[in-house]
Amino acid sequence: MxxxxxxxxxxxxxxxxxxxxxxxxxxxxxxxxxxxxxxxxxxxxxxxxxxxxxxxxxxxxxxxxxxxxxxxxxxxxxxxxxxxxxxxxxxxxxxxxxxxxxxxxxxxxxxxxxxxxxxxxxxxxxxxxxxxxIRAVRVENQNATAWVDSGATLGEMYYAIGKAGNQLAFPAGLCPTVGVGGHFSGGGFGMLLRKYGLAADNVIDAVLVDAKGRLLDKNSMGSNVFWAIRGGGGESFGIVLSWKIKLVAVPPTVTAFRVPVTINQGAVDVLTRWQDVAPALPDDLIIRVVVQGQTATFQSLYLGTCDALLPVMRSRFPELGMNRSHCKEMTWIQSVPYIYLGSSATVEDILNRTIAMDTSNKATSDYVRQAITKDVWTEIFSWLAQPNAGLMILDPYGGKISSIPEAATPFPHRGGVLYNIQYMNFWRAGGGGDAQRTWIRDFYAFMAPYVSKNPREAYANYRDLDLGENVVVGGVSSYEAGKVWGEKYFKGNYQRLAMAKGEIDPDDYFRNEQSIPPLVTSGN
Structure with a gap:
């Protein structure tokens, strides 16, 4: 194929x-x-x-x-x-x-x-x-690979993989309407991140049109550019039309659960404990948390049966109080709509490319490398109780995503990360959203002492222009000005990304407010 x-x-x-x-x-x-x-x-x-x-x-x-x-x-x-x-x-x-x-x-x-x-x-x-x-998905069962066009959604990709059998999957994001092109370009993680890492970690080839109109594959684009497109952010190096991905193995039965814990039920204590437990669990198990209002909702996917999961939860995380009544056994492809769309959703629902347009939003991100103390969690819940407050989504790391070296792909948030935080706030479409944007910026400032530093890390797929924008000097984006936001997303990989940009697009044709600037060396 x-x-x-x-x-x-x-x-x-x-x-x-x-x-x-x-x-x-x-x-x-x-x-x-x-x-x-x-x-x-x-x-x-x-x-x-x-x-x-x-x-x-x-x-x-x-x-x-x-x-x-x-x-x-x-x-x-x-x-x-x-x-x-x-x-x-x-x-x-x-x-x-x-x-x-x-x-x-x-x-x-x-x-x-x-x-x-x-x-x-x-x-x-x-x-x-x-x-x-341009959105075809072509699955090759015999060698557990697929070619996925950039215009396909994650839902369309998952659906095609699910049709190919109930023991193949792919480690990408939760939202089925997200486009493959941008998601893979920024890294891409979801409920399989602890077992199999990022989507970008499992890309084995790609087809790209560069700024000269040439059609390139993994070999002809060169190793630096192929490295760069797998996590270096979208729309910097050319137009990736199709991705060859390595599919991953899942058992015929997986188990999902959802356990809400209110602040009156001990959410502060459970969250404080979760920070130590979640990154150290077996790789087959992920427990993420959505913290909104006065409730922390623990969402999980386990690659196995409920009978196998219960002893792990009793021994490793008894504070959550998870029991057999919380278990929902299903196939992996059934877990995709269940986790994101709810218990009444069907597998066919992940093919729906439309979403409601009734709310606007603002988001940003952080990485936590040292557990946040109980007293700070108490303060966090007071922030979440404010008028016009947003929410936090906590994705634990550890396992595969953390075992890969920082320089293996542009995505550098690996060993030592306990979890990622996504902050989001919403307001009614057509409204100003000033209060909600102020809340998220003030809360982000409050969190500064408790998250990663030098740089304060951020996830490229949660793009935030408040972190900085490109400055165009002499017709190209400034490498030095780009450091302001670029090192937050990519840490020490920013320079290599800029050099790859200098190889494939030195004139900076493909650019936007946060595209990688070209760094042209004497060897280019």
């Missing part, structure tokens, strides 16, 4: 080769006219796949995968939307963009927390390349 996939990609490359030679050797910063860019595209891409702001369907296509209503207004929108169906269309968009001075922003699922895959913080003229029509 890999050979067939690459052969098809190569045929598309051959068809597109006649226009690649016209790509500009460096990107012009001058804005192109709408007519010239559109004319260039129209010669290579069917008109029904192109949308201008005057197109009747432009707004509906743009908003179809906007996941945060606050980005529907008061932001810079694209001038064009391109919805390619094959490799040659993507190459044409890159070549025309370079030739006519139009940058591309690439969207897979639209969950980017800052919306940078389809909007800009600054006034500029750009096009969105929406990969919604």
């Amino acid at each position: 890999q050979e067939a996939n690459m052969a098809a990609m190569s045929r598309s490359l051959a068809l597109a080769f006649f226009f690649i030679c016209y790509a500009a050797s460096s990107f012009s910063s001058s804005l192109a006219s709408s007519d010239s860019f559109l004319q260039c595209l129209s010669e290579k891409i069917p008109s029904e796949l192109l949308y201008t702001q005057s197109s009747p369907s432009f707004t509906s296509v743009l908003e179809a995968t906007i996941r945060n209503p606050k980005f529907l207004t008061n932001t810079t929108r694209p001038v064009w939307i391109i919805t390619p169906t094959n490799v040659s269309h993507v190459q044409a968009a890159v070549v025309c963009g370079r030739q006519e001075g139009v940058r591309l922003r690439v969207r897979s699922g639209g969950h980017d927390y800052e919306g940078l895959s389809y909007r800009s913080e600054r006034p500029e003229s750009f096009a969105v390349l929406d990969l919604v029509k």
Whole structure:
């Protein structure tokens, strides 16, 4: 299948080769006219796949995968939307963009927390390349691998894997509407992280269109670039169209449980204990926590039966009070909708690509390397009791994700991490959200003494522009200015990422407010 996939990609490359030679050797910063860019595209891409702001369907296509209503207004929108169906269309968009001075922003699922895959913080003229029509999933049972296109959702990927058998799975995120392209690019973790690590840890090949319009695989893009795309953040190194992933083994029966504990039931004590227990549990077991209001809800997935799980919980974490009545046995694929969508959801529900647009949100993240004391947890619950308060999601590390060296992939949050924190707050769509944003920023400041330091680490897939934005100097993003946010996401891997960017895109064609700046060395 890999050979067939690459052969098809190569045929598309051959068809597109006649226009690649016209790509500009460096990107012009001058804005192109709408007519010239559109004319260039129209010669290579069917008109029904192109949308201008005057197109009747432009707004509906743009908003179809906007996941945060606050980005529907008061932001810079694209001038064009391109919805390619094959490799040659993507190459044409890159070549025309370079030739006519139009940058591309690439969207897979639209969950980017800052919306940078389809909007800009600054006034500029750009096009969105929406990969919604490049979304195939091709599972190869015999060697436990799959090719997954970037426009597929996690739900579509999981569904195809589940159809292939009940003992194969993949370690990626919980939300089924998240797009594969952005998720894999930033690392990607979920309920299998302690057993199998990140999604990016299990990527074994990829197909990428670079800033020159070339079609590259793992070998032709080079080891530094292949390293960079597996956790270095989306939309910095080119357009990854497809990923080859290594599937992982799961038993025919897994067990999930959900145990809520209120502050009056001892949530402070249970959470304090959880910090020591959760990262040291057997790798087959993960217990994450959602802390909201005055309740901590412990959510778990165990790769085995309830009978095997109960002795582990009694001996390792009796404080939680988990018992047989909490157990829900099922197949792994059934656990996907159960954990994220609830007990009434079906496996078919994870194919639904739409989500409710009734709330806007703001998020950011932290990493905890030393357990937070009981008295601080008491203060945390007082913050969560405030008006306009948000929530915390705690994902424990340990196991596989922590055993991989920090430099093995761009994702550096490995050994020594107890857990990741995601902070989120929500407000009604159309509302201002000022109070909710103030709460999350003030709470983030309060947490500073209790989380990682030098740098204060953050997760790239929980993108937060409050951590810093790129500064463009001489037509390219500044490497030094990028350190402000880049070392929070990538620690010591930031420099190598910038060098990989310098290899594949030294002119910084693919860029946004938090893309990797190019660091061009004398050897490039």
